[in-house]
Amino acid sequence: MTAPSGTVRLTVGQALIRFLVNQYSERDGAEHRLIAGAFGIFGHGNVCGVGQALLQNELDPAADGGELPYIMPRNEQGMVHAAAAFAKSTNRMQTWACTSSIGPGALNMVTGAALATTNRLPVLLLPSDQFATRVPDPVLQQVENPQTLDTSVNDAFRCVAAFFDRVNRPEQLFPSLLQAFRTLTDPADTGAVVLALPQDVQAEAFDFPVAMFRKRVWHVRRTPADTASLDRAVELIRAAERPLVVAGGGAIYSAASQELREFAAATGIPVADTQAGKGAINADHPQSVGGVGSTGGAAANHLAERADLVVGVGTRYSDFTTASHTQFKNPAVTFVNVNVRAFDAVKHSAEMVVADARETLAALTAALDGHTVSPEYAAEVAAQKAAWDAASYAASHTGHGPIPAQTDVFGALNELMGDDDVMINAAGSMPGDLQALWRARTPVQYHVEYAFSCMGYEIPAALGVKLALPESEVVAIVGDGTYQMLPMELATIAQEGVKVIFVLLQNYGFASIGALSESHGSQRFGTRYRTGGSGHLQEGVKLGVDIAQNARSWGIDVIEVSTIDEFKEAYRSAAASDRATMIHIETDLCGPNPPSSSWWDVPVAEVSRIESTARARAEYVTGRASQRHYC
Known part of the structure; x- marks a missing residue:
């Protein structure tokens, strides 16, 4: 069949791959192929659809506008983790696509999708789906719902995806892809993008507009802080006597490290880091005080306890960062949150600066020209840093x-x-x-x-x-x-x-949960490897x-x-x-570990026949007493 003028006849799978090849991201003038390649494990759901399209691309990449490299992984969850790690390492400017068969292959990707979305990392997931026509239903690996024929196992992705769609007709592919790539390149909304592809639709041919496959550059925006928000943040920083910056992953993803270092050097404000934000400021910087929260170090945690202003830069404030809402103990503490995502910026009743971290830090440094922390606070920061540097080296x-x-x-x-x-x-x-x-x-x-x-x-x-x-x-x-x-x-x-x-x-054994179990009265139950005849509390034979x-x-x-x-x-x-x-x-299952300086909320049984649990409950009640909403 001859395609009408201005169109090209392709299957949905072939059109998908041709589209992916021609998508680019751009920020600060640097352009990248957005989808660097495809991981795929093939089954009856995708082997003759997306799989055939990847083969065709490998044999004749020029026809699609370029090659989409393919790697055969061994586990669907694993390939999503690899794609997420790739995205993290490119500051979210690139990622990989992941294709699976229907049923168990698709469901294996759900954990990876949750990881990507929770970490705000872009991944493109292409799980196969049951037949759109429903003619051969129920197909192999199809889970039937007697309440409706309109769901499949892929609906499990809805609660862990930043964007989800099911492409039931070839005509739906292009508008679905536009929304998918909008999400992948949106700093505020990015995460796992899931396009469920019925296996019959993958193989169906359609006359797609040639223009659909033009080179398309997705410009990753840098939203500047509005003047009013910036002015309010500056006023709060100038008024603070004991300010502290908490640098999260957004400080790294926005490539704001240099601006963060300059802000800290100019103002003398100490910078603590979250797990995702570690490295945003170099550890030997005079204002770098290390990790904060439940697994943080003494320097950052002691400063956090007395801080009267916390400036969060690109952090989502997990319970580890806030020590389950016990870390920031100053009754008068207030927050300024710089984040591209309003959902995160509003946390802890903060003064919201919904903007790019790099742009905002540069603007704050300029607006605060000449402002520095007091000599007394600067000396305290230096002393805390020196003491923790020595303690952490020893540990x-x-x-x-x-x-x-x-x-x-x-x-x-x-x-x-x-x-x-x-x-x-x-x-x-x-x-x-x-x-x-x-x-x-x-x-x-x-x-x-x-x-x-x-x-x-x-x-x-x-x-x-x-x-x-x-x-x-x-x-x-x-x-x-x-x-x-x-x-x-x-x-x-x-x-x-x-x-x-x-x-x-x-x-x-499981060292982390074993230590947590022991410290909370459960005696490392179920955390040591054991031989069949040994009890769960016995060390037994390795x-x-x-x-x-x-x-x-x-x-x-x-x-x-x-x-x-x-x-x-x-x-x-x-x-x-x-x-x-x-x-x-x-290594030794029981440590030693770094000295602890904070708390984490893990509820202990309120009543128990076990003495160790009863003691741990009393300690838990004491620890929980300092919890509060920051309002």
């Missing part, structure tokens, strides 16, 4: 033995890695130790996913980060619990010849799972070490290699 160089502490591994890594190398982590006790102890020298160096804190993120994330930053040494720190959740992208990494380093901490040998079976090199000196030598070997390498080291 990461304990010399603990005979089994090393994981904090000693972190101290060694922090010194071995270069400024533009990337450390990755997400779950367990490690993010807490890392936020307290890691001294990030650049915005790229610290990559900890702690909005969703998803076990299994680290291994696929290493793939995504390396694709985004091929010149950086990429190091993923993986606990043995996390490893057992999602190791299979090691095969993808070996398949693609991607050079990354994994640091596997083997402690035969479980005979050989993670080092398992990792070798995926196709990567493994170096097993026992001491910190051996670890350092292994790291140098891994860095010199051109192959993916895992360094396997056993």
Whole structure:
């Protein structure tokens, strides 16, 4: 059939791929291919639709306007994590598309979608769906709802997606794609974008307008602060005696690090960081006071306790940042929140500055010209910083033995890695130790996913980060619990010849939840690995799972070490290699960990027959007494 003039006859899958190839993002004059490539696991839902279109593109990319690189991963959740990590590493200017079959393949992506949306990271998910015609219903892997025929498992994405649509007709594809890409490139609304594609529609041909496939540049806006909002913020900062900046992920995604450093240097206002914001200001900056909140350090937390003004820059104020609403103890504390998202800017009854972080910080520095904190406060900030620098160094160089502490591994890594190398982590006790102890020298160096804190993120994330930053040494720190959740992208990494380093901490249990359980009266129940005959509170015989040998079976090199000196030598070997390498080291399940200076709300059973639980409940009631709304 000949397509009418000004149109081209393509299947929906083919039109989709041609559209993706021609989408670009732009900010500050720098232009990027928005969708850098596609991950895909094929089944009957997409193998002959989107899969065929990707094959056609690989065989003749010029016909589509360029190539969309394809990588075959091993797990649908893993490929979404890789796409999210890629997006994070490019400051949300690029991402990857992920295509799956219907049913279990699609549902495997829901966790990854939630991670992306919670972290405000753009990913494009293309789950296949049941037949739009419904002629062969119920098809393989279709879940039937007797109340309505209009839902599928893909409706599970609705509550975790920044944008969701189902393309039931070819005519719907273009308007759906416009809204999808608007969301991907909107700093305030970005997250997981989900286009559910019925498998029959993917293969259906239509005469699409040629203009649909023109090069389209999506300009990522920098919204300046309105004059009135800026004036109110300046007035509050000038009036404050003990101001504190809390830098979140938005300070990094907006590339505001230089402006943040200049603002802090000019005003003397100390800058604390969240997990997502660590590295926005370099750790050796005189005003950098480290992590704040439940897993923060003593310097930032002591300053936060007495702060009369908190300036949040690009933070969503998770419960870890606010120590479950107990960190900012000054009864008179007020907030100024700089955020592109009004939803986050309004938190804690703040003076809202709904604007780009970089633009706002530059404007604040100019408006506050000549204004600095008092000499007394400046001296206090310097003293707190010096004391915590010494304490954190000691906590990461304990010399603990005979089994090393994981904090000693972190101290060694922090010194071995270069400024533009990337450390990755997400779950367990490690993010807490890392936020307290890691001294990030650049915005790229610290990559900890702690909005969703998803076990299994680290291994696929290493793939995504390396694709985004091929010149950086990429190091993923993986606990043995996390490893057992999602190791299979090691095969993808070996398949693609991607050079990354994994640091596997083997402690035969769940250290984070074990410590939390013990401190809250539940005696580490269900957190140690055990053999079949041993009780849940007994240490028993160590479980005979050989993670080092398992990792070798995926196709990567493994170096097993026992001491910190051996670890350092292994790291140098891994860095010199051109192959993916895992360094396997056993660490102490029970710490030691950095000194705690804050609280986190984990409710303890109000009544119990267990004495340890009853004691923990009394401590919990005491801790909760200082909770309040900041209003």
